[in-house]
Amino acid sequence: MKNFICLFIVLFSYSAFAGGPWLNKKKTGFFQLQSTFPGGSYNTLFIENGKESVLKNTVLDYTFQAYLEYGITNKFNVIATLPYKLVSTQQLNDSLALDDGSLSGLSNFKLGFKYQLIDKKIKLAVSLQSSLNTTSANLNKGLATGYQANTFGVYAHIGTGFSAKLYSFLDFGANKMSNNYSDFIDFHYEIGYQVKPSFWLAFTLDLRESLKTGTANDLRLNQTGLYTNNQEYFAYGLKASYELKNKIGFTAATFGAFSGNYVAKVATFSLGIYKKW
DSSP, X not given: OOOBOOGGGSTTOOOTTOOSSOOOOTTOEEEEEEEEEESSOEEEEEETTTEEEEEEEEEEEEEEEEEEEEEEETTEEEEEEEEEEEEXXXXXXXXXSOOOEXXXXXXXXXXXXXXXXXXXXXXXXXXXXXXXXXXOEEGGGTEESSOSSOEEEEEEEEEEESSSSEEEEEEEEEEEESTTOOOEEEEEEEEEXXXXXXXXXXXXXXXXXXXXXXXXXXXXXXXXXSSOTTOEEEEEEEEEEEEOTTSEXXXXXXXXXXXXXXXXXXXXXXXXXXXEO
C-alpha cells in the first residue's frame, strides 16, 4: 500500500472492532487502550482533486486514547473516547517555515449514545454522538491537538452476521460543527472474518465529505494539516484482533488512502489492548 493516512483525525475514531449495530448487553462492556504512531514525520498533505501540498516543515503526530462501550440496558449503550495527542514540527531550512515547536494535550473528548431498533438477522441501531472542544493549540506554530469546535452527529448502523465467522456492517451519519467549521457526512464500512477461534481480520472503507458550510480558515494549520477546516478522505484499512480466553485481547491496524483534503500522507499504525466483561 503506497499511500497511507492517519484516520484518527476522524471525529469518531473507531476502536479495533467497535461500531456497527451490535450492542453490549446490560452491565457488560468493552474497554480499550490504544496508541497510534506514524512511520515517521511527514511533509506532504493530500489535497482535494488529486493534488498534493509539500510543506515547509516536517510534522510528527502521535495519539493515545482510552475507549469505552457500556450497556446501560440490553438496547441502550454509552460510548466514550478520551484521546491524548503529541504533535510537533521541525523546519526544513526554509525562511518561510513555521518555527519549530511541540504541543501535547487532550484532543476532542467524544461521547455517544447508541440504541438498537432491530435485533434480528438484519440488525439496525441509531446513535447520537458528540465531540467536545477539549483541545490545546499553538496557532503561531501551526499546532493543534484537535478541532477547535464542538460537533454533534446523528448516525445509523446496519449490519448482519452472514455466518458464525463472517460479518459486515455500515455506519453513516451527518455532523454539525460549531465555530465556523464545516458540517460533514461520514461513512464507515467493514467486513470481518474469523480466521481462527480467537483471531479476526477485517477490511474497512471510510469516507468523510465536507459540506463546505464553514468559513474557518487558518493558514498556519494548513501548513501542518493538523485539524484544519474541510478535512476529507476516502480510505481503506486492515484491522486484526486476537482475544484470550479471559476476554483480554490485542489489536493492530493500518490504513491507506485513495484521496483526501488537508490530511497527512504518512504511514500510520495502531496497537491496542482491550478487556471485555
